Amino acid sequence: MTIEAFQKQIEDIYYTRDAERGVPLTFTWFVEEVGELAKEIRKQPQDIARLREEFADVFAWLATLASLLGISLEDAAKIYAEGCPKCSGTPCRC
Numbered sequence: 001m002t003i004e005a006f007q008k009q010i011e012d013i014y015y016t017r018d019a020e021r022g023v024p025l026t027f028t029w030f031v032e033e034v035g036e037l038a039k040e041i042r043k044q045p046q047d048i049a050r051l052r053e054e055f056a057d058v059f060a061w062l063a064t065l066a067s068l069l070g071i072s073l074e075d076a077a078k079i080y081a082e083g084c085p086k087c088s089g090t091p092c093r094c
């Protein structure tokens with residue numbers, strides 16, 4: 001699945017509800033999910049399946065926020081296609 005296809009899938013599932021909620025409140029949900037990822041990262045021993053789910057949730061909330069703000073994540077990712085956006089290095093030499 002491409003980043004574009006993922007963003008479209010999240011739009012198909014959640015866009016209407018997320019649009020009704022609006023950007024400010026949706027952003028707080030996103031931050032809450034980042035917090036859940038943080039908790040999962042700190043857990044010992046790590047549960048890879050749960051970590052994977054939290055990464056999926058954070059990615060989904062990021063995608064929905066991008067959609068609400070008219071941003072294509074696929075286009076955004078292209079900023080890194082040629083290496084570090086500042087020094088163009090891969091790896092970064094900044």
Ligand SMILES: [Zn+2]
Nearest residue numbers: 084087092094
């Ligand atoms: Zn750099």
